[in-house]
Amino acid sequence: MGLSEDPYGAFVRTAPGKLLASRAGLPRPPRLRRFVPDEEWAVDPALVVGLSGAARVDEVTQWLRDSGIAVGRGDGPLSALVVDASGLRTVAELDELLTLAPRFRRTRGRVLVLSAVPADVEDPEGRAVQRGLEGFVRSLAKEARGGTTVNLLRVADGASTALRSAVEFFCSARSAFVDGQPLVVGEGTPAPARERRVAVVTGAAQGIGAATAQVLARSGHHVVCADVAAAGEQLAAVANRVKGSTLHLDVTAPTAPQRLAEHLADRFDGADVVVHNAGITRDRSFVNLDEDAWRSVLAVNLLAPVRLTEELLRHPGALAPGARFVCLSSINGLAGAKGQTNYATSKAGLVGLVEALAAPLAARGFAVNAVAPGFIETPMTAAMPPVPRELGRRTSSLQQGGLPVDVAEAVGWLAQPDAAGVDGQVLRVCGQNLLGA
Ligand SMILES: NC(=O)c1ccc[n+]([C@@H]2O[C@H](COP(=O)([O-])OP(=O)(O)OC[C@H]3O[C@@H](n4cnc5c(N)ncnc54)[C@H](O)[C@@H]3O)[C@@H](O)[C@H]2O)c1
CATH class of the missing domain: 3.40.50.720 (NAD(P)-binding Rossmann-like Domain)
Incomplete structure (x- = not known):
């Protein structure tokens, strides 16, 4: 599942590392x-x-x-x-x-x-x-x-x-x-108790999605782990670990909204929690960005949550009373990031979606929030070039990247019925990263 702590962080906690870091005035990230x-x-x-x-x-x-x-x-x-x-x-x-x-x-x-x-x-x-x-x-x-x-x-x-x-x-x-x-x-009214709570997490095969599935399972949810068919084996391993089920779903497919809504209504009596986590990056400077890199990022990160949510709200029985949505935004969406005009547009767009949906959803007893992770140790950030990667890790008050479980814990809390008074908001999980703070 999530990657472990970064090698520098581990090194400065050894005796020679500690000495070196304090003499050279280098960051000493706490455990x-x-x-x-x-x-x-x-x-x-x-x-x-x-x-x-x-x-x-x-x-x-x-x-x-x-x-x-x-x-x-x-x-x-x-x-x-x-x-x-x-x-x-x-x-x-x-x-x-x-x-x-x-x-x-x-x-x-x-x-x-x-x-x-x-x-x-x-x-x-x-x-x-x-x-x-x-x-x-x-x-x-x-x-x-x-x-x-x-x-x-x-x-x-x-x-x-x-x-x-x-x-x-x-x-x-x-x-x-x-x-x-x-x-x-705020005030909020907790959802009525259900014998079995059901959560769906998109992009659950790895990284933050897999950790979120685990945290939601820990708090008693049956988790529908959704991801593209190509992630099949990994997805099955996550679903087995959390005693949940799998759903092969490309969130950008034209049929995805209806398939998901029917799956949740017919097999589970509706979802209590929907986590829009699936996300991709196709980083390139704006002048070098081709249509495909622009459209694919917007399609997965923004259009899919818009369309899936629309259908879940429309389809009878797809949502349980008091259902809670959580969208995975990003601090790069709040702050902007070089080489990420496409990604930041999509992630800031998700904040707009949350803001727009909060009132109409509240009127139906539902709630929606966004979590904006900072630098998190996942395959997505492991693929970054070394210098921006190291900068991303150290520019927070906690001087380290977070782990997928840190984001998952925040999602897991916002998904709980008793968090009902938190609605229409963005919670940053970033160790107080300087970006967009
Ligand atoms: N890792 C970070 O530092 C970080 C920071 C801020 C925000 N986020 C956001 O958190 C979310 C998860 O990030 P991660 O680092 O775990 O990513 P990841 O790349 O490790 O995992 C993303 C998952 O989404 C799935 N996915 C991609 N396209 C899909 C599609 N069309 N349909 C269904 N599933 C699809 C992938 O197969 C994969 O399993 C993303 O939305 C990402 O933008 C991550």
């Missing part, structure tokens, strides 16, 4: 601790701090305890620091952030700041203060050490269920490569 079933991640306790006007300290404390994380008084090392700053309304109150410094220094793991949704704050000073927290969080993420991540949840009124799910995700090992990101958590 990220990822989710391992039955392994306790938070060895040290967490601390929940409420600044002026905070209202959520007790419930957040309880949620952390329920998810197996001890919450202490914050005297020693901390595995997580959660700060409710949503009640701050004056510039003077921002001074309270300074009290966090000693606690931040002792945190190795997760820092999570809760804010209000700035647009919901009418008073100009209050709105400025809440918006200011984004700059604070993004900067703190750049200063964090040892694989500690810092993220911001903008909490709308009435967001309890979704907020709980978000707090659990952002304070867990599952969010190891999500860093320096703001996300809005």
Whole structure:
């Protein structure tokens, strides 16, 4: 499945590598601790701090305890620091952030700041203060050490269920490569429980798709692993591993939307989760780009999700109540990338699709989000020339590429019914890469 960590990262963790890197001032990427079933991640306790006007300290404390994380008084090392700053309304109150410094220094793991949704704050000073927290969080993420991540949840009124799910995700090992990101958590209504949840992942034969199939299977989904017929053997191996099923589907085929919709309606009583993951690159500078390289990338990466989604929404029974869509965008779509006008157009287009669909889908009880991976160690990035590849790895706050499982964990969380309050958004999984940040 996913590739392992990069060789440089492994080298600088050896004694000679460490010495060399510190003498030469080279990056020393920390080892990220990822989710391992039955392994306790938070060895040290967490601390929940409420600044002026905070209202959520007790419930957040309880949620952390329920998810197996001890919450202490914050005297020693901390595995997580959660700060409710949503009640701050004056510039003077921002001074309270300074009290966090000693606690931040002792945190190795997760820092999570809760804010209000700035647009919901009418008073100009209050709105400025809440918006200011984004700059604070993004900067703190750049200063964090040892694989500690810092993220911001903008909490709308009435967001309890979704907020709980978000707090659990952002304070867990599952969010190891999500860093320096703001996300809005709204109210949302979780989908009704089903005996067997069904997910379909396109491009599931390898890389991020295969890891996503595994994470979704772990959380109890039957996964329909879809990919081109040529990926047959690899696809079968993934489907076997996750005890799912295979579907040979070229997402660009004219018949693909109907075939997928019928498959899901007739065999599975509808999908609870649809992951538009299949994607290709055909990198070339714009002046050298031929029609085929332009059209093929747009066909797989953008037109296929548009057409498949349209048909799934139209076809009776193709979707289960509360179905959740996740589209794989890319930070190159947000930032632009040399040699990738075709790819970036397709990936930015997916953000437009998510934004356009959010309201009409919400009206039917569905939700749609995008995940924008940064540099991830997959066959796609292994094929890059060495210099851009090395740059891609090191230009993030975590100074390394992510693994397919990091993206899969984010997709897996957004696919959960209790993440219902997260809708119409883009979650970057990029270790706070500088690109488009
Ligand atoms: N790897 C990264 O660093 C990175 C970064 C940002 C975004 N992404 C996006 O994440 C997704 C997965 O990336 P990956 O690195 O795992 O890619 P990958 O190349 O390893 O795997 C892509 C899969 O899609 C399948 N596919 C291609 N064309 C298809 C078609 N017409 N129909 C059905 N399946 C098709 C391939 O057979 C393959 O199994 C892509 O959408 C990619 O653009 C990847």
